[in-house]
Amino acid sequence: MTRSLDPNKHRLVQDKACRLILESGFDAFTMQSLAQACGIAAGTIYLYFPSKEHLVNSIYADIKGEMTAAVERVWIQNPNGGLRSVLSAYLRYCTLQPERMLFVEQFHHSKFLRPEVAEAADQQFDALLQQMGIASLSTAERGLLKAHLLGSLHQTALLLIRLGAEEAAQLETRALDMTESAFRQFLQTPNP
DSSP: OOOOOOHHHHHHHHHHHHHHHHHHOTTTOOHHHHHHHHTSOHHHHHHHOSSHHHHHHHHHHHHHHHHHHHHHHHHHHOGGGHHHHHHHHHHHHHHHOHHHHHHHHHHTTSTTOOHHHHHHHHHHHHHHHHHTTOOOOOHHHHHHHHHHHHHHHHHHHHHHHHSOHHHHHHHHHHHHHHHHHHHHHHHTOOOO
16 A cells, blocks of 8 residues: 655655755755755655656746746636736746745756656646737747746846835836836737
């Protein structure tokens, strides 16, 4: 009989791994250091993740799924809120979960990212564009749009995190204005 795994421990291992990788980098990260940080035996980690590569790809896929879900929830609840609500939801996720956002940013360019995991994340982005009624972009155009949007919102989140609440609120509004304008210009759609 197979023992069920604790979802809280699964998340603990992912969160600790994310933090350790951001602190020391992928190459210096070990499963043994992760076990120590989690306060569990290394063998226990292997029950959840059979390898370091599997672990980091799992973290990446889960974070990308969380990011997409955060945006989709807003879109589904308020499709009339449009693009602004989607951009704001993504930015909010990044400012509330900076370690997870930074992990995705760093891991996206890592030699560890498996092509099928990257492709699945791209499909989530494509599905979101389709939900928003934007389906006619070529693969290259979707890549360019994603690079611009994510780069802009990730850098904005990092800036907002360092500012005081009042200044952050003012700059968030301006950043969303700029990002929305660039998005609309890219799609060559008129403002509502």
